[in-house]
Amino acid sequence: MKRIFLILILIFTLNIIYAEESKYREDKGLQVQLLINGGALIGYHFNDQIFLGGTSITNINEGEAVTTFDNATVQSSLLEAKILPEGLYGKKYEQGRILTGQLRISPWDTSGFFLSFGGYQEGSRKEILYFDRRDRKIGDTTYSNTSITIIVERDPVLAPLLGIGWNWIYENGFSWGFDLTGGIVNEKITKAKATVLTENTSVTNGDLAIEEEKYRKSSDLSASYFTIAMGMNF
Template sequence: MKFTYITALVFAIILFTTLAVDFSLGAEAEYVNLYNLFQKVLFQKALPVSSLESLFGTLGALWIALGALLAISAFLAALISILHSNLKYLAIGAVLFTLAAPLQAQEHGKYQVGLTFGEIPILSGSFKPGISLGYHWNDHIYTGVVFQIFDDIERNEESFNAVNTGLGGLVSSKERTGSRFLMQTRITPVVDGPYISLGMVWNDADREVAVFDRRERQIGSNTYNGAVTLVQRRRAAFKPAIGFGYQYDFDNGLSLYTDFTMDFFTSVPTPENELQTDGFTLSDADSQALIKQIEDGYTGNFHNRYHVFNLGMSWRFN
């Protein structure tokens, strides 16, 4: 629970510091321009900017900035939980990073460094924090790398793989997701538009343990009464991948981006499954039938393809 308060505190510090710096640099005009961009996308034209529209433009830009700042706060909270470091140094580092970007960055720089995470905390309770480094050759081509550390996730009833076993009575599901690595080339056909993501993804081995309660179950040709534990592993692999994404560059050098790059070229890998029963012993035939059912549920879920998801904030500079 304390990490929730830590995240909120760091987020508040970064938010107000960033707003103070941006408005001291006259960023209101940039926010109005962003509002006009929204108008072009939604209505195919830019409307005259009144005071009210300027206010909405500012609110729209702040809403986007909110997402980026939340990403940084999530990154810091994850580091605290993993490294057990002193909060004050992490908070100071976050503020300095936020201050340094608008004060020192140049518009649309060639080099890019960023903070990212591979899970959406409000959906999974996980962060999978990481870093990204890259180089913009021009407005259309970017090459870079992304690395995300391993993470421990309590998915429980949100686990697709546990639910897809068909066993019912899920008590808990805990997953250790391996580290992720992406070598990426982005191709942006239209400047300021979405980009195509091409490259190679490395996913280290994942391991999930699902516990099912004690009850009567029909497994194969027989009925059994007892509890079941499933240990499921997906082996590590290095695969070609393709996907899409979008990055918005602010004039102060900060950028928000998200992309999804996945191996669509090979089939979903078949996991290694280990069944542990309590209160009964499965026959060989029924065990094979259950394993087949579990494998079918796993390979039928596209989330189990090798991939890298990114949501984060970066800094462009020359």
């Protein structure tokens, strides 16, 4: 929440500082930009206030999982730290491509500020968390010398999109900007499931089921991104 608040302050500050940049939107309507964190945006300014385009974000480890084994730095992407068992030492995380179709509306013809509406599509997410061998409570029972693996999987997302951002176009055609965009998501839009594995054969299926339900309910269902874009307008 603090990061979102700071982004909003930055957007409105730049909105005041860089007035008049929108005069090039209609003259240089075609916009092609690369996203600093991976991917591309292409679209067209029909006038000073209407832009129609789309983004493809490919930096989310598409096709190949990223594995981290470092108990000093590893963190879960789909579960809050406060709910995790002790002894997390490694993870494998993968997430599919994000695609958006956006109608951007600029309320002021002297500003690059815009509101985004459209569609948001995101591939599935999968995270495997590895926990070391120790005495630990699983379900309603404490088991000794037990390691566990938690697998959290979230379905793909197809949802309405909302966002805000800012885009600056120079006289020579160079353009850049940033936006905070996300899909409107709930459990009707996407679902998560959790699986808990252990080599300790004494752990009962009932205790495993309790843990799996806990992590399923706590899985992050949000679908959003913040990106910086640079490119050219023609």
